[in-house]
Amino acid sequence: MDWERDAGKLADQVTDPDSRWLAPVARVPRHELIPRWWDVDDSGGWVLRVGADDPEAWLRAAYADRSLITRVGPSHADHAEPGDRPEGLPTSSATLPGLVVRMLRHGRLGPGLSLLDLGTGAGGLTAYASHRIGAENVTSLDVDPYLTGVAGERLARMGLHPEFVTADATERVPGSYERIVSTVGLPAGPGLRPVLAALETGGRIATTLGRTCLIVTGWKHADGDVVGVVERDTAGFMLTRAGDDYPPALDELFDLAEDAEGDERGTGRYPVVDVANAWELRSMLEVVAPGVELGYAVSGRVRTARLVHPDGSWARASAEWTDPPEVHQGGPRRLWTTLERIRNRLNTEGSLPLLGAKVRITPDGVCHLSRGKWHASIGDR
Template identity: 75%
Template sequence: MDTWQHHAERLASHVTDPDSRWLDPIARVARHELVPRWWERDKTGGWQLRDGATDHEAWMRAAYADRSLIIRVGSLHADDAKPGDQPHGMPTSSATLPSLLVRMLRHGRLGPGLSFLDLGTGAGGLTAYACHRLGDQHVTSVDVDPYLTNAAGARLATMGLHPEFVTADVTDHLPGTYERIVSTVGLPTGRGLAPVVGALMPGGRIATTLGRTCLIITGWKHGDGDVIGQVERDMAGFMLTRSGDDFPPALAELSALARDAGGEETTTGGYPVVDLDNAWELRSMLEVTTPGVELAYEQRDRTRTAYMVHPDGSWARASADGTNPPEVHQGGPQRLWTALERIRHRLNAEGSLPLLGARVRITPDGVCHLSRGNWHATMGVR
């Protein structure tokens, strides 16, 4: 039987370059020990529990593939699940695919002797990589879920790694200050981002995504408390940061209305129905221009349908056969599909959106100011 080191070395060579300073840390981490059990989708779309101890070969394949492994659905962690359990809700924690962790660590510009915060412990993979690179005495990892911080702490300890673990809701309070912060959860702008900005030392650097976007924001903190940086020409999809056991409940009644109601306005759309969750740049721009929209998409045979709902009561439904122009129903104070079509028109007219490469200024209150040429936008103002 191949040893785990063989698999880890192969993974490291796959997700880094031969001269990368992250090659050795990845090769030295027993990723399978961080993910002894995980969830996978079954053929019906439900969740199936996978137990590494009962299928060693499948465990090695999953743990040392460049893929994310879901470790928590709703409030049920795979470690606590029984065979046959069917959790409900969204994935709420994962072991992020290693290549993405490497990209985020590179964006963070880590260096010897720098105090480092891993924001979003998850299974502990990024924490482990950082410990091998920086020394565990320089590494802190934080998560809102005490089970995750405790489990990761115990598993890293068996590897001889002893970073500090903190359980905290970072959108409310983040103890300590750090020279480098890398977040693998999508942080909300405004008051939810302010504690993280406050925990970054002057001269320090942050790399994070913003909630409901795939934008990777990097920046350096200046003496006046502002973080100045840019939207990287790189994208990543992370879960929203949580404040408790699960994400806030979806707008169920409004979502049901969007599925069936005729709406206050029925039109023919100008562009094909798109799955916005997989159209990252469109999704990100929508959050910039119309923050707070929740999405759903389904395809049955050739019929593609997208749903959009907003906490202010707005909703939209667009449905079409294949790529034909969709029939669009909308209601509420905002016209959500119209807002999306304005973005798509700009993309078609200009060939790109102004997001990637934009300059960013994050003020101490967590408000993000974006600019590129004559384009300006603000996120997080209440």
């Protein structure tokens, strides 16, 4: 299979001609890391793709700058049978190479520096880093023993032998590292403590914060604080998980938000928006109301958004196309009102104070953000 040509084209696409990541991307046979994957069919359901069944399509998929979903809920594509139709959210993937390279750049790797790759997935970042700084300096960690095991086998066939560790990074991270790059969204607060503890003094971390698009980078100081910035760059990664799947969604609240009258009914100021795909809005909503889950549906010209929170709050906004929505809200807080305040600030000031903000992460995992007169903390509640 003539994969070298395709890998070279991919490297040209996602790196610069003088980039130190050009050769690693060009040298990794990415298709060998993704022999099977889940795709979305015309009905919106998951369907299995098997590379060996269509080698040309396999190469096109593997060497495109796109993410390939390898696990849905507890169902890994490697173990699936033709006709299987899993339900649920993606729980592992082969991250698009362009984003992998960006995260590696944010990590500022160098020869001889020890790296922890958080979130093995299909093993692409581990492979690129092993080529760049030497596999002996790379450790890859994932909560799923199958992922660490099979990635180790596949990289070994490429002549790469980094260390693989199976652990829940929100509970423990064995070892200590001069660089940590995470391709899962780490939770601010207690779940971040083990990762911070594994970062050596003077070391650097690059990660996103769970349920946000915010890429946070920083250096660890002698007092244990990590000091840095929210990069002027964005990424969306899956949340960390502790088991085979994510905890059940707040289905009862979503059902309530489907058609309940609520404690408050009114007309919204702004059109209905798919918050999950409006990354800055989603990120700021997580800052001011951590833990909100989102739903969005389109029926003809009618768009409906639902927001629910573990404290029992919920909101539903529905309207035809860009008309002002009819809004219903219930519970202890008004989630749509909170979202509209954020949108009002965005419209008034032209931006939100997130990208470029200063960051200080204390050893307890709390992330303190500041930009000008604006201050906020994530993980302290």
